[in-house]
Amino acid sequence: MKKILSLFLGVSLLCSSCNDVLDVEDISNYNPELVWNDANLANAYMANLYPMFGNWNTGADAFSQQLAGINFYADRITITNGEFKLWNYGRIRLINQAIVDVNKGRLPDAVKANITAQALFMRAYTYFEMVRYHGGVPYITVPQDRYEDDLAVPRNSTAECFDLIIKDVDQAIAGLPKKIATTSADFGKIDANFALAFKAKVLLWKASPQFNPSRPFNNAYWAQAYEANKKAYDDLKAQGYGLVDDYSNVALVERGKESVFTVINSYPNKVANWDNGVRPGSESRGPASAVPTWEFIKEYPMKDGKMFNDPSGKYYKSEEALLQSFWKDRDPRFAKSIVWNGKVYEVSGKAGKRQYTALGVAHELDDFGVNPKAGVNSTNLDRYTGFFILKNSLLKLAQAEVQQYDVDFVVMRFAEVMLNYAEAANETGKMAEALDILKQIRKRAGIEPGADGNYGITANTTAAMRETILAERNVELAFEGHRFWDLRRLRMLDRLDGTTKHGVEAIAVQANGQDMPIGEAREKANRYELVESDFRYSLLQVPRSGVKVNVVPGKYYFFPIQRDILDRNKNLEQNKDWGGSFDPTLP
Structure with a gap:
């Protein structure tokens, strides 16, 4: 990936700047004849999409109780402002362009297949993020021409979106390498293991109370979530993934067995804050x-x-x-x-x-x-x-060097895979499996096993185990950006309100x-x-001044589509809790 990142400048030769060539508004400057007939430029095109996976963010849990700051105040989110809106169709356009155009080029078939698989996963990942925000969205799978195509497409149902996300992920898994070795020059690219773990996460969300408010813990989707999460856990564990011995090293010792997918940082070319x-x-x-x-x-x-x-x-x-x-x-x-x-x-x-x-x-x-x-x-x-x-602090850096922080960002680690599995197991009546997972995590943490060997866990009902798993996620995944989304996924935002x-x-x-x-x-x-x-x-x-109390209403379980988007596409419906008729939940 580091080699690929250095090729960004090569793409810039196609037009006045690298950003322009990948800008939807200037897509006429994009020359597929150059990009998809040159492996270096093709890889650079794909590498330019990888920032979608983010990087270290100190405020990742700012919307939960973990960090200081009252970030939810009355009318923080409205249909007119840009707060908590996600409409990444610029990225979707670029991904769809890759899927279509790479197969028109003269690259080796293996290269085409790998790029297609990466792009399919990226499309699924992007749509999942939008569905997590808003419920069903228009699921576009071809690069639309802003002059010739009808861009006023309606929203797919939430159920249709989940089906299409899983379809894209499954196709991606079939075309991706199963596991990219930490010593490989391709380390940092998507592999089938990450895709499998992500699929399991998507199905966990599909089963969740957020999308199933009338039957939060007794719907048929939980069985699908369990099968997918158990498979992800079993398959990755069989390939050597596991918990690192010391919790301090979940990220600081890079490319460890706990890292399922990471974003590579390297000073001075790429650092984090x-x-x-x-x-x-x-x-x-x-x-x-x-x-x-x-x-x-x-x-x-x-x-x-x-x-x-x-x-x-x-x-x-x-x-x-x-x-x-x-x-x-x-x-x-x-x-x-x-x-x-x-x-x-x-x-x-x-x-x-x-x-x-x-x-x-x-x-x-x-x-x-x-x-x-x-x-x-x-x-x-x-x-x-x-x-x-x-x-995850790199204490060896002197004060003058703090902006040189280049620890690889762990997008997903095996502990999350384990906790996802534990949750799905618990909701399908397999509490013993859930307990075993929690015991593994607490043992690594260094908690005392106790006389019963249960590491302080006393839950003996599904509801009690649910709370235990949620509490464990809160601590194990601290500052990694999960807490607010966990509460929202489980329809527990009243705990913040x-x-x-x-x-x-x-x-x-x-x-x-x-x-x-x-x-x-x-x-x-x-x-x-x-x-x-x-x-x-x-x-x-x-804080000592200003807003001091969180205001988190129930309608935040699905955020609204921004009015500006609706005004430009009369076929889009607003979510029902925001003045519209679209139901973002599952039937």
Whole structure:
């Protein structure tokens, strides 16, 4: 893929710029005679579509309770604005062009078949994203000519879209290599394993309450989802996919056995903004753009796998007790994912460094609090929480190097395949299979197995196991962009509606419990002498100003088609919860 990326400049020879040649509005500049008769240009054309799979995004979970910020406010989404709208027909045009034109060229048949398979998968992937937003959309499978073709096509039903997505994926699987070796020059391209795991994910969504509100957990689609997810799990596991030993290395050790599909980054040609966006400001190039909330901190289980307030738990404590000792006896994934006040945080090669957030003690780019004795005001009260993200951070980068972050972005990892399988198994009456998956994940996490060997899992009904799986996804896939979509898929957006978010202020104290003089605390902090227990903690709502409460109405289970799109195509119907007549659910 790195070699292919270098060929982008070759495509630019076809017109004034690389972007123009792949722009639907300037498609007349695209010369299929050149592209599809030259393997290098053909691969470059396809490589120019791969950014569709995204890259590291610090705000991937900004719409859930995991990260600070009230991102849902009254009328955040309307039919006129561009919020939560996805209408990627420019990309569909380019994909369909490849499917049609590659087979007209003189490339070897094997090359044609592979490009066709990649494009079919990309088409399915793109349509799934649109269906996930809006329900059924027009499923166009040929490159339309804006001058000669009728572009005013109606929406396919949601059921038709799912059928066509699966058809495209199945055809793609038949033409893709089963597994691309990590040592191959083609590593980073789509293979059949990724396509198989994606198909299983699509069928999980098809069965979900989002699309089946009248029969959320007892529809026939769950059986299809189970078969597909079990096959994906079994097939990939048989080929060597699995959980890496250390949760810290799910991405940082690149091309590991847990990575099902990755986007390749390589400094200086392609980098991501992860470290620059999650580090404390004093160790980055600006303030952190994403920080965890107290609400999320509470959702990590204890070392025995049970919640802090579970009376049957070995580490049971009240919420106030948790607030004063939140770092103690937690699921080991907590320490590998979160930075907190007083924690050893050897970033930028600073041996023994501890991170502080206390106002008047911490660096001004890291502090959070309102302590009047500090003698200064924090500028971070609307954006910080007293916590930072550690997960997937490349600590070896010096402060000046944070923009050189080039860890490969993991689009799908085997843990997600496992959790998808567990969910489908549970909903089809196979709770033992679901439990086995969760036990594997918790064992890798380092949770104590307990006397019964169930790693703290006590669910004995389908509904209880459903909640257990959802909670496990929340922690295992933290900051990877799943939480909001999981709640939406399961029709649980009411868990976000009306909620607030909080951070934790730290104030240094002496052994007698009295506040430590700020000057003394600052001197000790400069020598990294203060540990977590040298502080008392209190909650502060964040943000401190502006909108403070989430507003997430039920009509957000399907987002509207933008009015501008409807105005340009009179054959499109708006979704029924947004003033139209189109029902985006399944029959």
